[in-house]
Structure formats: C-alpha cells, structure tokens
Amino acid sequence: MSKREDGEQGGELDLASRLTRDHHQSLKLWLRMLSCTVRIENEIRTRLRAQFGITLPRFDLMAQLERHPDGLRMGELSKRMMVTGGNVTGITDQLEREQLVVRVPDPHDRRAWAVRLTPAGRSAFAAMAAVHERWIDEMLAGFPAEDKASLIALLASMKETLRVEEGPAAP
Numbered sequence: 001m002s003k004r005e006d007g008e009q010g011g012e013l014d015l016a017s018r019l020t021r022d023h024h025q026s027l028k029l030w031l032r033m034l035s036c037t038v039r040i041e042n043e044i045r046t047r048l049r050a051q052f053g054i055t056l057p058r059f060d061l062m063a064q065l066e067r068h069p070d071g072l073r074m075g076e077l078s079k080r081m082m083v084t085g086g087n088v089t090g091i092t093d094q095l096e097r098e099q100l101v102v103r104v105p106d107p108h109d110r111r112a113w114a115v116r117l118t119p120a121g122r123s124a125f126a127a128m129a130a131v132h133e134r135w136i137d138e139m140l141a142g143f144p145a146e147d148k149a150s151l152i153a154l155l156a157s158m159k160e161t162l163r164v165e166e167g168p169a170a171p
Contacts, residue, residue: 040139047135052128057083059132061091062100062117062125071104071116100124 045056052059064072064080072080078088092115095101100121106112117125140148 040136043139044132044135048128048132051131054128057081057087058091058095059125059128061088061095062121063129065101065115065117066122066125066129069116070107071114073106073112073114077115095121 048054078085101115102118103113106114
C-alpha cells in the first residue's frame, strides 16, 4: 500500500486526503489522527453490528458500566460517553428492554437513579469485549510494537500539553 503526502492510500480517500503542503503541521497531525480513528471506528462499528447485532454506542455504554459495578448515573454516563443525556436515555432504554442493564436507586442519593449491568449484561459484554480486543489487535498487527509504545508515549505527552478552553469558544 503506497503512502502519499495527501493521505490517500491505495486509491482510498480519507480525512487526511484534504491536506495540502500549505497546511499547518498541527492541522496535518490532527487530520491524520482523526482519519486513523475514523477508519478503526468504522470497522469496529461494522463488526459489532454483524457479529453481535449491537451498535457501537450501546457497546460503549456497557463498557462504561463494566468499569463501575455499582452503576453510574445518567449524567455521568453522558459525560463519559460525550453524548447528550437524551442519547444515553435512549440507549439505556434499549438495553433495559433486552435485560442487559437495570436502573437502580443511587446508593449516594435516594432521589437519583443509577444504571448498572445485569448478570446477563455482564456476561454478554465480557464476550463482546474479548472479541473487540482481538479485532483491535488484528487491525494494528502490522504496526511494530516499538512504534506502538512510542506513539502511546507521544500521545500521552500531547494530551498533557493540549490547550483546550472550557466553556464557549472565544470569538
């Protein structure tokens, strides 16, 4: 597969194909990272649907709950998944109908509710997560281990130095 400056690989266009030599280095980096993320995410989305009949957002919600056996409040799920509360409610409703999650009184606030995986949900997620991990490993198998370690370290450093303003964007 040939690699070109414009991001096109093997005749396939992606987000990085928008780049020209005149673009700033930071924009090039961002589009490269985004194109890799979108490519992997689209493949995972397709495989989850085909093999498990589940959407990526539903898988992501279950992944959040798997890490928190006591459950999470809807607002916390919304923040962690970076989606609206309405989206989380819709996904939770679907998973609840399938008996994969349950709403329970929040142990810290009797007026609030938390969502947690049911035993069936925990079992289903464990099976999906094992396959998901194998898919990721397969997709990145051609990328040398040393390069993965270097990229992980570089991205950790980048995350520490990112300038992101909280609240509305400046004009």
